Amino acid sequence: MTATKGESRAATTPAGGASAQGQPSPGAARASGATDSPGAARASGTTPAARRSHEPAAGTAVAEAVARAQREMLHEGGPARARDGDPARPRERARIGADVVCEAILRQGVDVLFGYPGGVILPLYDVLADHPELRHVLVRHEQGAAHAADGYARASGRVGVCLGTSGPAATNLVTGIANAQLDSIPLVAITGNVPAALIGKDAFQEIDITGITLPMTKHNYLVRDANDLPRVFAEAFHIARTGRPGPVHVDITKDALQQETDAPHPSLEEVIAGLPGFRPNMDGHPRQIKLVAHEIARAKRPIILAGHGILVAGATEELRTLAEQLQIPVAWTLLGIGALDETHPLAYGYMGMHGWKHVNRAIQAADLIIALGMRFDDRVTGNVRSYAPYARIVHVDIDPAEIGKNVAVEVPVVGDVGRVLRALLQQVKPLAPGARAEYLDQLAEWRRESEATSWHGSGAWRDGHLSADFVVSEIGEATNHDATLVADVGQNQMWVARYGGFRRPNSHLSSGGLGTMGYAMPAAMGAALGRPDKETWAICGDGGFQMTMQQLATLVQDRIPVRIALLDNHKLGMIRQWQELFYDRNYHSSHLFGPDYVKLAEAYGIPAWKVRAPDEVRPAIEAARAVDGPALVWFEIAEEQNVFPIMPAGKGLSDLIEKWGGADE
Amino acid sequence: MSPDPNAPAHAAPPARALPGRGEQRRHVLVVIVNNKPGVLNRVASLMRARSFNIETLAVSHLDDPEISRMTVTLRGDDVHVEQATKQLYKLIDVLKVQDVTDEPTVQHELALVKVRATDRTRTELISIVEMYKGRLVDMSPESVIVETTGTEAEVDALIALLRGYGIKEMVRTGTVVMSRGPQSIEEATKR
Numbered sequence: 005m006t007a008t009k010g011e012s013r014a015a016t017t018p019a020g021g022a023s024a025q026g027q028p029s030p031g032a033a034r035a036s037g038a039t040d041s042p043g044a045a046r047a048s049g050t051t052p053a054a055r056r057s058h059e060p061a062a063g064t065a066v067a068e069a070v071a072r073a074q075r076e077m078l079h080e081g082g083p084a085r086a087r088d089g090d091p092a093r094p095r096e097r098a099r100i101g102a103d104v105v106c107e108a109i110l111r112q113g114v115d116v117l118f119g120y121p122g123g124v125i126l127p128l129y130d131v132l133a134d135h136p137e138l139r140h141v142l143v144r145h146e147q148g149a150a151h152a153a154d155g156y157a158r159a160s161g162r163v164g165v166c167l168g169t170s171g172p173a174a175t176n177l178v179t180g181i182a183n184a185q186l187d188s189i190p191l192v193a194i195t196g197n198v199p200a201a202l203i204g205k206d207a208f209q210e211i212d213i214t215g216i217t218l219p220m221t222k223h224n225y226l227v228r229d230a231n232d233l234p235r236v237f238a239e240a241f242h243i244a245r246t247g248r249p250g251p252v253h254v255d256i257t258k259d260a261l262q263q264e265t266d267a268p269h270p271s272l273e274e275v276i277a278g279l280p281g282f283r284p285n286m287d288g289h290p291r292q293i294k295l296v297a298h299e300i301a302r303a304k305r306p307i308i309l310a311g312h313g314i315l316v317a318g319a320t321e322e323l324r325t326l327a328e329q330l331q332i333p334v335a336w337t338l339l340g341i342g343a344l345d346e347t348h349p350l351a352y353g354y355m356g357m358h359g360w361k362h363v364n365r366a367i368q369a370a371d372l373i374i375a376l377g378m379r380f381d382d383r384v385t386g387n388v389r390s391y392a393p394y395a396r397i398v399h400v401d402i403d404p405a406e407i408g409k410n411v412a413v414e415v416p417v418v419g420d421v422g423r424v425l426r427a428l429l430q431q432v433k434p435l436a437p438g439a440r441a442e443y444l445d446q447l448a449e450w451r452r453e454s455e456a457t458s459w460h461g462s463g464a465w466r467d468g469h470l471s472a473d474f475v476v477s478e479i480g481e482a483t484n485h486d487a488t489l490v491a492d493v494g495q496n497q498m499w500v501a502r503y504g505g506f507r508r509p510n511s512h513l514s515s516g517g518l519g520t521m522g523y524a525m526p527a528a529m530g531a532a533l534g535r536p537d538k539e540t541w542a543i544c545g546d547g548g549f550q551m552t553m554q555q556l557a558t559l560v561q562d563r564i565p566v567r568i569a570l571l572d573n574h575k576l577g578m579i580r581q582w583q584e585l586f587y588d589r590n591y592h593s594s595h596l597f598g599p600d601y602v603k604l605a606e607a608y609g610i611p612a613w614k615v616r617a618p619d620e621v622r623p624a625i626e627a628a629r630a631v632d633g634p635a636l637v638w639f640e641i642a643e644e645q646n647v648f649p650i651m652p653a654g655k656g657l658s659d660l661i662e663k664w665g666g667a668d669e
Numbered sequence: 670m671s672p673d674p675n676a677p678a679h680a681a682p683p684a685r686a687l688p689g690r691g692e693q694r695r696h697v698l699v700v701i702v703n704n705k706p707g708v709l710n711r712v713a714s715l716m717r718a719r720s721f722n723i724e725t726l727a728v729s730h731l732d733d734p735e736i737s738r739m740t741v742t743l744r745g746d747d748v749h750v751e752q753a754t755k756q757l758y759k760l761i762d763v764l765k766v767q768d769v770t771d772e773p774t775v776q777h778e779l780a781l782v783k784v785r786a787t788d789r790t791r792t793e794l795i796s797i798v799e800m801y802k803g804r805l806v807d808m809s810p811e812s813v814i815v816e817t818t819g820t821e822a823e824v825d826a827l828i829a830l831l832r833g834y835g836i837k838e839m840v841r842t843g844t845v846v847m848s849r850g851p852q853s854i855e856e857a858t859k860r
Contacts, residue, residue, distance in 0.1 A: 214707075215710075218710065218711060218714055222759075223761045280764055281760070281761050281763055388687055390684065392685070393683070393684075403759070405758070409752060
């Protein structure tokens, strides 16, 4: 821990004021420059007697509190504590707020947190070494801490925890928190804040961060008293993972972190009793479930739309059983990938804007949609007016606000999709084999047609360059479809979704709702630590990679074995595609310069390979897999490959574009 | 296999209904929340972020110091307002939300109106105010303050009459509402 702290300080110092979030000299100098004038002037006795001061009157309790808080913030530590000189040996000291934070995280079964030290969070870093079971990963930017916690949560099913100081660190976390909010990821984001007496005074690195995170979290807290910390953390974890998961932000003042406390950790029962306003409805209403069974019995062309809720609820077995017993094909959303093994005979494919043509066609022809843990996002429905025109809709979701939000539904069921499916399986009778033969044959024919079109399986070469879908499917094959593949955002994301070939739940991670470029690398760090038993690949475009490639240093320093597949087309590919299709080929700002990525990786000590030809693809992937630690493979792919089909904005699922001009993708 | 959406539309299906495109009307929500700092901000922020336009909002403590009561009036179709109530329920500090629009209720607000009043008009003003069951709570050589309570329509009616004399200043509390009969949303909220 000492080594980490030393290096972190070294890392922040040269960065100067802009990104140094800590107490090192540049920041501290600026801070005292900004705030010292009244205090210093008064101390030296030069204040003109007539000048009216807004400071609290000297000698009052308020003045003392402000002065103490300023002292504690601007100078190291709070009350000085004797050190015995051996950092490995736990110090004899009282339990303080910062200890409570560590204990609370460990009590929740979380063993890793991703963070970056800074001024007011230092009391927490001061005690981390006393809680050696808790591993701290020092990221290179706080956005990466939030994404890493997100990836940890998605891959492991536990709550992810990230950590930053006040001000710029807190605002850097915001993108990652928003990403978790839109994708319903259980996250606890911890920030420090200035001492309570300085709140609202525009103190150094103070920003109203709870005001900022309020609309993008499930709940947030500002804690000023260490005695509240056990309850707040128990509530935060409970809220983050219960019902529809989501991020919870806990902002803690520096003095609360330093305050001595013996407050006990509450039991789960006490937490639940203390949250009368948070009682998610877990069991679907029996009457509604009976109605679902009736709808299914009547339907001739039913289709299941499996969403993220299946994975969150751990209901993949129930989904498979339902599909098999009733012979209903299963389509999935972007975040529903992995809900059903893609090689299963009833697994029909990925739906929506860049979904398979046959899948969208089946949805448009269906007479019953059974939507399980998905939310009819606009990327899934396109124009709602023409969406699934023949279908009645059954919608199962744990969040009542999702029912009827985007599309009107015939049978709503509010509940945990796993529990609802278990109850539903009691109500339905398995179909005789072949009962839906005609329907399933039709779907199979559509699939064959769809797969025969030119954009599918285009082969390894495209105009003398590597084709991206080939590279992605090779990674899937090489890793035996068991690795965790983390997509970035853009064309690469769609290629991963369609060609990764996913067979295991939670093996596909993607930033769905927020569409955060730069997600893949930091999220893969979290995924690799959340599921160390699985190989982890980050699959990025050159745009997204350049947004968060500072985390290469994290991979090395914290020895995180992430393999990076960089699909480099020297373009912001999806932007370029939209410009080609919808903006009259006005390619503004979509061409992208990039460095020599092999040299870049090697500068960090990461083994790297450059691949330009199909026969080099598999050997490079295998070479990267053989590395004990992080590795990078730089694939130079075709510059102008489009993702087809594509549903233009505002159009419906029947209006897919499959090729463009002469370019037959 | 039929119907195939790619086949000629011999019987084009009707367009799917969009939620929230129905008849707009005024809704009254009673929201019981934890009496904690920041809860009003959470409610207001949610309504803003989801594009629900609050018409009036009244907040007060209750007999139980742990909870507060908000009366929110907003315009929208029934589906839109139902969406607002569901989103409100997702706030941890919101304990109960009830749309009392279609229930028998008492809905009152209070207004203070400072009206120009001269010796010539004062008597006339007083009789109007009395007729509308308002009262004068302040008087000066040039103005009076009229206090009135009643439904939004009753308050509107009095204000329309006062407008002729010249309204210098006005404040309205916004509607507060209570269901008629013995049932109590506050008791229903108790854990």
